[in-house]
Amino acid sequence: MSASETFRALHGSGLLILPNAWDAASTALSIAAGAKAVATTSAGVAWSLGWPDATQPPEAELMGALARMVRVAGDTPVSADIEGGFSDDPKEAAGFVRRTWETGAVGINIEDRTGPAELLAEKIAAVRAAVGPGLFINARCDVWLLGLGPVEGRLEEAVRRATLYKAAGADGLFMPGVTDAETIRGLVGLGLPLNLLARPTLPDAKGIEALGVRRLSAGSNISAAAYGTADRLTRGFLADGDSGPQAAEAMDYGALNNLMPG
Numbered sequence: 001m002s003a004s005e006t007f008r009a010l011h012g013s014g015l016l017i018l019p020n021a022w023d024a025a026s027t028a029l030s031i032a033a034g035a036k037a038v039a040t041t042s043a044g045v046a047w048s049l050g051w052p053d054a055t056q057p058p059e060a061e062l063m064g065a066l067a068r069m070v071r072v073a074g075d076t077p078v079s080a081d082i083e084g085g086f087s088d089d090p091k092e093a094a095g096f097v098r099r100t101w102e103t104g105a106v107g108i109n110i111e112d113r114t115g116p117a118e119l120l121a122e123k124i125a126a127v128r129a130a131v132g133p134g135l136f137i138n139a140r141c142d143v144w145l146l147g148l149g150p151v152e153g154r155l156e157e158a159v160r161r162a163t164l165y166k167a168a169g170a171d172g173l174f175m176p177g178v179t180d181a182e183t184i185r186g187l188v189g190l191g192l193p194l195n196l197l198a199r200p201t202l203p204d205a206k207g208i209e210a211l212g213v214r215r216l217s218a219g220s221n222i223s224a225a226a227y228g229t230a231d232r233l234t235r236g237f238l239a240d241g242d243s244g245p246q247a248a249e250a251m252d253y254g255a256l257n258n259l260m261p262g
Helices: 003-009 024-033 042-048 059-073 090-102 116-133 151-168 181-187 205-213 221-240 244-247 253-257
Strands: 016-018 078-081 107-111 136-140 171-176 195-199 216-217
Touching: 003 136, 024 059, 024 221, 024 253, 042 059, 042 221, 059 078, 059 090, 090 107, 090 116, 107 116, 116 136, 116 151, 136 151, 151 171, 151 181, 171 216, 181 195, 181 205, 221 244
Parallel strands: 016 216, 078 107, 107 136, 136 171, 171 195, 195 216
Antiparallel strands: none
């Protein structure tokens, strides 16, 4: 079974938990920890390349980072978060996705943000035409994440968007910001595997799996936590020169080094 087929099959039943990686080392760490697939976090990748989230780093840097992640992942499927395709032109977005596919990534997340749902549907259709059936297209709907429109109308708007995205060729539906069971129940029957973003108020993995959710993403949480730890240790070291806290929290050098395939 190819990585593309494996990734698609992972959405067929049960709950696929994706810790979200941001570079080659975090990819290797995720797989060693037991991740069945790896998805990137656009924020974490941008930070690792020295750019703020929601901006486009130079494409060569993005593709290079993704190619390194794919290399380290080996046979494990990799999906790339490409924000909105970095263009409002569906053909240009599709070209970007085509180049993403050529790195070896087998899936993408592509989002609507505050733009019209019809535009994302056009992008999805253009991507499908450019890349073919192998790519898993996860359509991200930001109605809840960005608080778009009145609360009482969000489920109806999400259903409308999901219908457009499915008709355009999407394979999955990502609804970050949704945490309550009633709304989840309203989304799982839309004909696409439902992906949620981890939040403290979300039911645990068993709970959302029982509700019919097929994918759970950490998003930028783990990368932000890693940088938070680095910030705390760096500030402590600058203050007193004590390396004890670093040694206490460090992963074993040999174990970490052996995760890298070379």
